[in-house]
Amino acid sequence: xxxxxxxxxxxxxxxxxxxxxxxxxxxxxxxxxxxxxxxxxxxxxxxxxxxxxxxxxxxxxxxxxxxxxxxxxxxxxxxxxxxxxxxxxxxxxxxxxxxxxxxxxxxxxxxxxxxxxxxxxxxxxxxxxxxxxxxxxxxxxxxxxxxxxxxxxxxxxxxxxxxxxxxxxxxxxxxxxxxxxxxxxxxxxxxxxxxxxxxxxxxxxxxxxxxxxxxxxxxxxxxxxxxxxxxxxxxxxxxxxxxxxxxxxxxxxxxxxxxxxxxxxxxxxxxxxxxxxxxxxxxxxxxxxxxxxxxxxxxxxxxxxxxxxxxxxxxxxxxxxxxxxxxxxxxxxxxxxxxxxxxxxxxxxxxxxxxxxxxxxxxxxxxxxxxxxxxxxxxxxxxxxxxxxxxxxxxxxxxxxxxxxxxxxxxxxxxxxxxxxxxxxxxxxxxxxxxxxxxxxxxxxxxxxxxxxxxxxxxxxxxxxxxxxxxxxxxxxxxxxxxxxxxxxxxxxxxxxxxxxxxxxxxxxxxxxxxxxxxxxxxxxxxxxxxxxxxxxxxxxxxxxxxxxxxxxxxxxxxxxxxxxxxxxxxxxxxxxxxxxxxxxxxxxxxxxxxxxxxxxxxxxxxxxxxxxxxxxxxxxxxxxxxxxxxxxxx
Amino acid sequence: xxxxxxxxxxxxxxxxxxxxxxxxxxxxxxxxxxxxxxxxxxxxxxxxxxxxxxxxxxxxxxxxxxxxxxxxxxxxxxxxxxxxxxxxxxxxxxxxxxxxxxxxxxxxxxxxxxxxxxxxxxxxxxxxxxxxxxxxxxxxxxxxxxxxxxxxxxxxxxxxxxxxxxxxxxxxxxxxxxxxxxxxxxxxxxxxxxxxxxxxxxxxxxxxxxxxxxxxxxxxxxxxxxxxxxxxxxxxxxxxxxxxxxxxxxxxxxxxxxxxxxxxxxxxxxxxxxxxxxxxxxxxxxxxxxxxxxxxxxxx
Numbered sequence: 016x017x018x019x020x021x022x023x024x025x026x027x028x029x030x031x032x033x034x035x036x037x038x039x040x041x042x043x044x045x046x047x048x049x050x051x052x053x054x055x056x057x058x059x060x061x062x063x064x065x066x067x068x069x070x071x072x073x074x075x076x077x078x079x080x081x082x083x084x085x086x087x088x089x090x091x092x093x094x095x096x097x098x099x100x101x102x103x104x105x106x107x108x109x110x111x112x113x114x115x116x117x118x119x120x121x122x123x124x125x126x127x128x129x130x131x132x133x134x135x136x137x138x139x140x141x142x143x144x145x146x147x148x149x150x151x152x153x154x155x156x157x158x159x160x161x162x163x164x165x166x167x168x169x170x171x172x173x174x175x176x177x178x179x180x181x182x183x184x185x186x187x188x189x190x191x192x193x194x195x196x197x198x199x200x201x202x203x204x205x206x207x208x209x210x211x212x213x214x215x216x217x218x219x220x221x222x223x224x225x226x227x228x229x230x231x232x233x234x235x236x237x238x239x240x241x242x243x244x245x246x247x248x249x250x251x252x253x254x255x256x257x258x259x260x261x262x263x264x265x266x267x268x269x270x271x272x273x274x275x276x277x278x279x280x281x282x283x284x285x286x287x288x289x290x291x292x293x294x295x296x297x298x299x300x301x302x303x304x305x306x307x308x309x310x311x312x313x314x315x316x317x318x319x320x321x322x323x324x325x326x327x328x329x330x331x332x333x334x335x336x337x338x339x340x341x342x343x344x345x346x347x348x349x350x351x352x353x354x355x356x357x358x359x360x361x362x363x364x365x366x367x368x369x370x371x372x373x374x375x376x377x378x379x380x381x382x383x384x385x386x387x388x389x390x391x392x393x394x395x396x397x398x399x400x401x402x403x404x405x406x407x408x409x410x411x412x413x414x415x416x417x418x419x420x421x422x423x424x425x426x427x428x429x430x431x432x433x434x435x436x437x438x439x440x441x442x443x444x445x446x447x448x449x450x451x452x453x454x455x456x457x458x459x460x461x462x463x464x465x466x467x468x469x470x471x472x473x474x475x476x477x478x479x480x481x482x483x484x485x486x487x488x489x490x491x492x493x494x495x496x497x498x499x500x501x502x503x504x505x506x507x508x509x510x511x512x513x514x515x516x517x518x519x520x521x522x523x524x525x526x527x528x529x530x531x532x533x534x535x536x537x538x539x540x541x542x543x544x545x546x547x548x549x550x551x552x553x554x555x556x557x558x559x560x561x562x563x564x565x566x567x568x569x570x571x572x573x574x575x576x577x578x579x580x581x582x583x584x585x586x587x588x589x590x591x592x593x594x595x596x597x598x599x600x601x602x603x604x605x606x607x608x609x610x611x612x613x614x615x616x617x618x619x620x621x622x623x624x625x626x627x628x629x630x631x632x633x634x635x636x637x638x639x640x641x642x643x644x645x646x647x648x649x650x
Numbered sequence: 651x652x653x654x655x656x657x658x659x660x661x662x663x664x665x666x667x668x669x670x671x672x673x674x675x676x677x678x679x680x681x682x683x684x685x686x687x688x689x690x691x692x693x694x695x696x697x698x699x700x701x702x703x704x705x706x707x708x709x710x711x712x713x714x715x716x717x718x719x720x721x722x723x724x725x726x727x728x729x730x731x732x733x734x735x736x737x738x739x740x741x742x743x744x745x746x747x748x749x750x751x752x753x754x755x756x757x758x759x760x761x762x763x764x765x766x767x768x769x770x771x772x773x774x775x776x777x778x779x780x781x782x783x784x785x786x787x788x789x790x791x792x793x794x795x796x797x798x799x800x801x802x803x804x805x806x807x808x809x810x811x812x813x814x815x816x817x818x819x820x821x822x823x824x825x826x827x828x829x830x831x832x833x834x835x836x837x838x839x840x841x842x843x844x845x846x847x848x849x850x851x852x853x854x855x856x857x858x859x860x861x862x863x864x865x866x867x868x869x870x871x872x873x874x875x876x877x878x879x880x881x882x883x884x885x886x887x888x889x890x891x892x893x894x895x896x897x898x899x900x901x902x903x904x905x906x907x908x909x910x911x912x913x914x915x916x917x918x919x920x921x922x923x924x925x926x927x928x929x930x931x932x933x934x935x936x937x938x939x940x941x942x943x944x945x946x947x948x949x950x
Contacts, residue, residue, distance in 0.1 A: 100735035
């Protein structure tokens, strides 16, 4: 300690001229206020701004210079033997010199900053809008990093050893490895976790750089090249350990299995047994994991590198899914992957570039894929050949609030685009423009318009694509529903007014509504396309919403009773309740009908399981007709 | 072996490589305590590399070095308390004033003798005010020497201490300083080109050539066994007399040879052989021996 202080004292005594230079520079902001032309600015603003810029610039510049020279210059000028011929331990030499460098930076920063700061404290706070301790911490950390990296590079490059080529290679490898540690976390939306990991890695790197000088001098002593060898060995082997720990941590984070999800959300398509399940993973802070999950078998496929689950789409039969992989977290474009939904499957790149905000839909036979990107360009690809069949730009689509589309037939893609009506004086008026893109003629036809009163608009289309149900919520919060011609947008009939979750279009074009009469007695009302009305009483409920339509004239409804949610299977053809599963809640919220790419309703096979949770936080595959429950996961 | 019998410096099988170049090649030597040991060698012979490794400033590629009975690499910090070092090149920070250098040393050495430093500096005629970098080459050496001696070392290592010194200072260094230290029992290990200076004070000399120690013995013994012989015959006569030659060349009609195993009896045998009409022998200076051993024409 005494020896380290002796070294620090010696180094500080050597830097008197640097301190004098800082003192001279500290006067510059005050002199600047006297320069003609500067008098139009606030005097205190000039002093505080220039004083801060000079203090920060001088300190950071000095940090780099001191870093490069504090050991490197003595080594290259063969003066390190001066210290090693004295009874001074190598760590004392390093920490003595490091202490002197840090003190030099602190003294210079203080000399430059303090006079200008006290000349206009209020002005400084206003100009820089940052807390002083935070500013000091940032500047101090950056200065220390520059000092230590300066030392690292100074030692490496001053040694004039061919080893520097290996250092450069290892630097690149380290950079790539760090990106490899961080990127998967960002892909899992783990901003907080990423920040902590980045801080931990940064701290570890600083610790390595703090220790490396002591090690370097202990092993390399007065010899320039042996110093370089010792430094490189220490830095890269320590870095390898840090990267291995960081990599193992990231590998553990991304290894989250479905059972690690804390409170998973489920997105279940109308067909098939596979769903997406996703959410924050246990003990992993804000890291989100996404899986394709087979409710029938419990098999899961981890999907990495996906920006979001809404940048994805299931095929109509539920056997395939497409999703977007972004090359990096911030990228606006990525690549589309197609994955068959079966155990052990892997996503296959389609080599189709897509924008982040794109949407996807399969043809009913899953041979074609429709894309609509953020600019409103619709493209259709043949999945077997990966070739584009047709592409067209939807007018005004780049300002659209929402775009939905589906294959009305194997050769026709119908697109619904909700756009604000800029031609209208009433800013709250919106329109849904309807287009059809014909693959045979390659022509885009505008087939109709539906005017809606609000942006809060929902659209769902019958399975055959002829009728559509619109739901709008006006400014007062009241919902309005209409049945329209799905191709032209012409009004067919008003539907029972209900919120989006309480009214739906059945596959045959009938409208189903969940209503109560002002009391807690709820009923399911079916308004047939032929004008018929059928009512099925549901009993006492507080809340209710549609889950899924089953074949055989059945419908599954989620209802909340006095205590728990229950799942109700109603036979609307006969007006009876087939099953009431208590303490059960649909895991998939069912809003895909309003927000998914394909607006069509379909009928699920009766034996298809429904993802369900209970109050014990377990996920089940539930058979609505038999009531059989298979516990899949416990959260 | 008790402490007094332990050599001040023991180097065993030391090899120093810089890439493919071998600077020191399996060198071994022992410096007895209380002796004045001179390591001689041409530029690039490997002396400074050997000294740096011996002092624990640089790691040898192989071999070991002990100073005062301890491994100099492992125990350098502790050992340096007892060793004064004057490096070949001035290595003190050039910005430091002489006074600051003295203060710095005073903080590091428990046996620092400020008065001895001041008086030695007075004798050298150097002020304490100038910056080290502003001193002449010779003055830098003198300051370094004064600093090293003021720590009252048990061993002093001088790597080419006369480099840059004028004739007077050089004479003073050898005759006053080193002789005085030697009288007090301080072990002195020096490398030098100044063979005339060292001849008067060295107890033992070693010669390095091409990284190898080619000679290591008491100076008196060395001088006794090396002789210049001139005779009027072909060199073959030397072999007949069993002389080992370090250098052989023609001298007029005869031969001049430097032999490394001279003794009077053998010389008489040479002189009395039938082919030799006349023969003279003369003693050699250390410089002449050095040239014979490490010079261009030396026998390997």
